[in-house]
Amino acid sequence: MKVLVIGAGGREHALAWQCAKFDEVEEVFVAPGNAGTQLENKLTNINVGSEDINGLIDFVKNNQVDLTIVGPEAPLVLGVVDRFQAEGLAIFGPTQDASQLEGSKAFCKNFLDRNNIPTAYYDVFTEVAPAVKYVEEKGTPIVIKADGLAAGKGVIIANTQAEAVEAINDMLEGNRFGEAGSRVVVEEFLVGEEASFIVMVDGKNILPMATSQDHKARDNGDKGPNTGGMGAYSPAPIVTDEIFQNVMDSVIRPTVDGMAAEGNPYTGFLYAGLMIDHQGNSKVLEYNCRFGDPETQPIMMRL
Incomplete structure (x- = not known):
């Protein structure tokens, strides 16, 4: 059995290493991998980026890969699972629509609310003035989140109103996180x-x-x-x-x-x-x- 792990971080190193421990697995490809995966037995780095979906599909077809496991979020949000499934290729991960749970914090919060799943109180904004007004009403500390993917860095804990206003301005007007910050979630600061x-x-x-x-x-x-x-x-x-x-x-x-x-x-x-x-x-x-x-x-x- 041949496995492809998509990604380049420590997470992908750990997943590929674990896959390689099975006797049934003859080789684990990592796209693109890293210096650590290059040193492991049964692991092979390939020169295909994790967001190059066409390149990944071509590699899987040309090398008879039996299963693909997706490591990072970006290719999921881009629809790598949908594309693989359309080609009849085995892949483990959520579809592009399901990946909105991570790809859009507004989608996630609204889903949690609809399904009565416990979460912090919140609201969603695309303009500065109503977002600032919400902060004034709720007080601080409060949390400002960029709606889209920001590599784990799109969450700002504002301890003062000035910090909250700065974060809101940075995201909605300052383009700090690009398209990911064109909409923000402002939510309760939870203690625990x-x-x-x-x-x-x-x-x-x-x-x-x-x-x-x-x-x-x-x-x-x-x-x-x-x-x-x-x-x-x-x-x-x-x-x-x-x-x-x-x-x-x-x-x-x-x-x-x-x-x-x-x-x-x-x-x-x-x-x-x-x-x-x-x-x-x-x-x-x-x-x-x-x-x-x-x-x-x-x-x-x-x-």
Whole structure:
């Protein structure tokens, strides 16, 4: 069996490494891979970018690849799964429509609201003045999020009204995140401890993976701007057996059922970023439509 893993990060290194451990897998290609994957047994880097969908399809056809696994979010939002399926090629990941759970924070928040899945109160804005008025009404701290993909850096925690106004202006008028910031979500600042809850889904059935936590802030002491993740560990001590079951019942199952009911059945890795308060109640901060990065690395080491 031949496998292709799309992506270039530590997440893809961990996924490809785990795939290569199976005797049935003779070779794992990584597109484009990195210096680490180049050194691994049974792994081969290929010179095809993760967003070059035509190039990926050609490679899979020409090299008799049996299964493709998508690592990063960008090709998912671009519709790589839809294109592969149209060609009759096996690929694991959500469709372009289902990937809106990550590709648009406004879509995600509205979906959560429609399906009564716990999340922070929020509103969505395309103009500065109403967004600023909302901040004035709700007070600070408050969270400003670029609607689209911003490599994990499109979330600003504003501790003062001035910081909130600056973030809103930067996104809506300053073009800080390009098209990704042409619409913003302004939402409640939640207090608690974050955890990553990742499952595999086939459209209906759910297989939970190990829980994990990552460190988003750039600097020690949880300070500095958010990053895509400075490090991670697994399991997440805060996720007790009771909290685990509650998340499955109140977050994950309603999400999978809701996506199916709305005509977007979900297949692939589904990653809920949670905030867990001191009473053990969980709210969804965001959804990612792929395995976490860097959380994949400790999770794969535990399998």
